[in-house]
Amino acid sequence: MIAIVLYVLSGIAIALLSGIAKGSMRRLWLGAAVGLLIAFVAFPFSRSLGNLTRETVNPTLLALATDFPWLFGLPVLLILTLLIARRGGPRGAWTAVVTGVATLLAGLVFYSQPVHLVRLAPINGLMELLTALVLLGAIGLAAWNRPRLRWPLLAVGLVAGVLAFFWLNSSQGGHTYLPNSAGYYKLLRPTPAGANLQLVDAYNAGLQARNQVAKENGLALAEPIQSLADLKGKIPAEAANQGYRMLQPSRLQYGAFAVFVLAGLMLGAGLLHLRNLRLEETGDLQAGVVLASVFSLLLPAFNATEFNPAKLVKGWPFLVQFGQKAWPPLLADPSTNRFPLQEVLSFMTITVEIALVGTFIAALVALPTSFLAARNLTGASPWMRGVFYFTRAFYNVDRGIDTLILALILVAAVGLGPFAGVLAMAIHSVADLGKLYSEAIENVDKGPIEALESTGTAGVNVLRWAILPQVLPLLVSYTVYRFEINFRVSIILGFVGAGGIGFFIQGAMAAGQYDQMIIGVIAIVIVVNLIDFASSYLRSRLV
Amino acid sequence: MGKYRTAMIEVRNLSQTFVSPKGSFRALEDVNLSIPDHDFIAIIGRSGAGKSTFLRTLNGLLIPSEGSVVVGATDITQLSKRALQKYRCKVGFIFQQFNLVNRLSVLDNVLHGRLGYLPTWRGLLGLYTEHDYEVARAQLARLDLSTKENARVDSLSGGQMQRVAIARAMAQEPALILADEPAANLDPVLSEEVMRTLRGFNAEQGVTVVINIHALDLALEYAKRIIAFKRGRLVFDGRPAELSDALVDDIYERKEMLA
Numbered sequence A: 001m002i003a004i005v006l007y008v009l010s011g012i013a014i015a016l017l018s019g020i021a022k023g024s025m026r027r028l029w030l031g032a033a034v035g036l037l038i039a040f041v042a043f044p045f046s047r048s049l050g051n052l053t054r055e056t057v058n059p060t061l062l063a064l065a066t067d068f069p070w071l072f073g074l075p076v077l078l079i080l081t082l083l084i085a086r087r088g089g090p091r092g093a094w095t096a097v098v099t100g101v102a103t104l105l106a107g108l109v110f111y112s113q114p115v116h117l118v119r120l121a122p123i124n125g126l127m128e129l130l131t132a133l134v135l136l137g138a139i140g141l142a143a144w145n146r147p148r149l150r151w152p153l154l155a156v157g158l159v160a161g162v163l164a165f166f167w168l169n170s171s172q173g174g175h176t177y178l179p180n181s182a183g184y185y186k187l188l189r190p191t192p193a194g195a196n197l198q199l200v201d202a203y204n205a206g207l208q209a210r211n212q213v214a215k216e217n218g219l220a221l222a223e224p225i226q227s228l229a230d231l232k233g234k235i236p237a238e239a240a241n242q243g244y245r246m247l248q249p250s251r252l253q254y255g256a257f258a259v260f261v262l263a264g265l266m267l268g269a270g271l272l273h274l275r276n277l278r279l280e281e282t283g284d285l286q287a288g289v290v291l292a293s294v295f296s297l298l299l300p301a302f303n304a305t306e307f308n309p310a311k312l313v314k315g316w317p318f319l320v321q322f323g324q325k326a327w328p329p330l331l332a333d334p335s336t337n338r339f340p341l342q343e344v345l346s347f348m349t350i351t352v353e354i355a356l357v358g359t360f361i362a363a364l365v366a367l368p369t370s371f372l373a374a375r376n377l378t379g380a381s382p383w384m385r386g387v388f389y390f391t392r393a394f395y396n397v398d399r400g401i402d403t404l405i406l407a408l409i410l411v412a413a414v415g416l417g418p419f420a421g422v423l424a425m426a427i428h429s430v431a432d433l434g435k436l437y438s439e440a441i442e443n444v445d446k447g448p449i450e451a452l453e454s455t456g457t458a459g460v461n462v463l464r465w466a467i468l469p470q471v472l473p474l475l476v477s478y479t480v481y482r483f484e485i486n487f488r489v490s491i492i493l494g495f496v497g498a499g500g501i502g503f504f505i506q507g508a509m510a511a512g513q514y515d516q517m518i519i520g521v522i523a524i525v526i527v528v529n530l531i532d533f534a535s536s537y538l539r540s541r542l543v
Numbered sequence B: 001m002g003k004y005r006t007a008m009i010e011v012r013n014l015s016q017t018f019v020s021p022k023g024s025f026r027a028l029e030d031v032n033l034s035i036p037d038h039d040f041i042a043i044i045g046r047s048g049a050g051k052s053t054f055l056r057t058l059n060g061l062l063i064p065s066e067g068s069v070v071v072g073a074t075d076i077t078q079l080s081k082r083a084l085q086k087y088r089c090k091v092g093f094i095f096q097q098f099n100l101v102n103r104l105s106v107l108d109n110v111l112h113g114r115l116g117y118l119p120t121w122r123g124l125l126g127l128y129t130e131h132d133y134e135v136a137r138a139q140l141a142r143l144d145l146s147t148k149e150n151a152r153v154d155s156l157s158g159g160q161m162q163r164v165a166i167a168r169a170m171a172q173e174p175a176l177i178l179a180d181e182p183a184a185n186l187d188p189v190l191s192e193e194v195m196r197t198l199r200g201f202n203a204e205q206g207v208t209v210v211i212n213i214h215a216l217d218l219a220l221e222y223a224k225r226i227i228a229f230k231r232g233r234l235v236f237d238g239r240p241a242e243l244s245d246a247l248v249d250d251i252y253e254r255k256e257m258l259a
């Protein structure tokens, strides 16, 4: 309950702060309305339990609305608000206030509902349909900019969408590979009268047989129950299998956070808007939609990443302890024959050397191949066009495979040590360098090319004398920049055993030798800055 | 004079159509012309009349949609890439924007005129022959650029850059020089200088010169022969003296503006 009050207050506070800055209030409550609509259909609001943890279903407000039909009033009100908002003026602001209060009340009323039994009603084919529509939409967008191909492409999109839907929605197809997608979106239905008692009776009837098994396995025996409440929110396994769940209205999920904050925001912004009717601007709807979209992307992401400052508070003592152990650094301990500073220096040297060799090899391969990936040099024949697309495709795939992943594989292939790191770095950097190089080549001044062609110079010599001198400073500059990045990559390579300072840090950390590890950290900070400085100095001299 | 001897150029039924997504455009329409050895031709016409297109067709930078350009006995529009490169060695092209390689030295740029004569591998390594250096230095001296030999091109003035470009073309020891508005980016004094230089090459060494030019006065003063294009068609071909004011007005479509 306190949480709800805090949520609502923070929504109001956002409105107030933005009001002090004379920001548009209509934008805020419009954004809140759009956000609430999204939350209504897409964000889990509360929780319902089965027998096992994985049987838990977190219903959205839309899913709950089939249990509490009055919840359907919310989207109606929200859409009404959006429609009235187009006019602006006091009427819109009033609607915002009313809708904000109504949302708040709806949330509270739902929150105070008792724990009770519900039954799942999966909507079959919904996720499959949405995926197919996304595919159609993507092709449709691509089609829209190509007037001549518009209708053929749309037809292709339609066919692809229909095929995708049927494949995704078939048990041999999508449901084999993506089993969760079958009936992913589940509505909650009220249970018929007497379902509770039936389940209790069934549980008690099966008790003896289950206890028999439990006894043989030396497990605790279960008692007969008077009502499902005796199972503390859970329900018997058979009931869960039949699609029953125990709905816990007060166990709020992040959707509830969204609903209460946005309700507070809507209320606050509506009231401030009423007080000062000039707080509206043209383009409020678009801005509101953008705000709502950003909010709706961020909120599930925060939830998924288990963002939780409380954990940081809990972990604070460790950080303090770490700090105490790490300082002062242990530079050397001759009595035990340990010389961490010297170790760090040699590890740091190898880290730089990995970056040097990796970048150099990458540049060596990227230089010739980048000419094949330059659009302006490969238009002569269909064959050359093919080479162009192949090289570009190679770059694009290679760019997607991170150095660290390559290093993991190569360590397995060539063994622990810097060679794996150098190889991984070289392979990945070819793509990045090649792409940059080829873009530089595509942007050269065409005049000198034409001039050399008209002196009767052969193709490769045109490359050599008209293009290379133009792009060389840029290529060198890109290479230096890539070295700078690669040095930072090479720090991490040690963590997967591919050589470098990361190896030292990982070892020291695992052994609890924080006073040695800190030397590595300090060394990294210094060298990273030195290299950044040197690199930008070099590059500023080049171009 | 002997080394610059070439054959007559015969342009027959030349047409050029550019096809773009917006539609096709006829830039040259049935042009017939012959260019004898040692001629000095100025091509005049409004912007967009097809002058550059015509000039580019003469050295194979553009392949015409129809018609032929016969040099001696060969039609250069039918040549293979290699044979075309060989032909171009003897044709110097001077651009309005100079089209020099800015980061290289003056001498390097002039030596580019010799690349066509070198085997490819020597070209790649920049292994020019003694003779190449002699030719390049001679042209630099002639264009009063000897002291700038090692300067980077991007440190030069516009007039100097155009002289480097001319030296590069002359280093090819060409039989034909094509110049596309070589003086349009220069002030009047430098423009005259460029024209005098080209006339010098024509008079002393017998190089055939075909030049596109904006400025009618320069064309009349320096050219032996004037050719006029109007909307892709050849509308005049004769000596400067034969060009009447009425014709000029017609070529430049000036009638309405005067009225």
Ligand SMILES: Nc1ncnc2c1ncn2[C@@H]1O[C@H](COP(=O)(O)OP(=O)(O)O)[C@@H](O)[C@H]1O
Pocket: B018, B019, B020, B025, B027, B045, B046, B047, B048, B049, B050, B051, B052, B053, B054
């Ligand atoms: N590569 C090309 N593609 C399409 N149109 C072109 C191309 N080159 C020239 N043109 C068109 O042909 C016409 C003649 O151009 P150009 O020969 O450059 O004229 P001029 O040199 O007399 O000013 C112009 O209208 C120009 O837009």
Ligand SMILES: [Mg+2]
Pocket: B048, B051, B052, B053
């Ligand atoms: Mg032109």
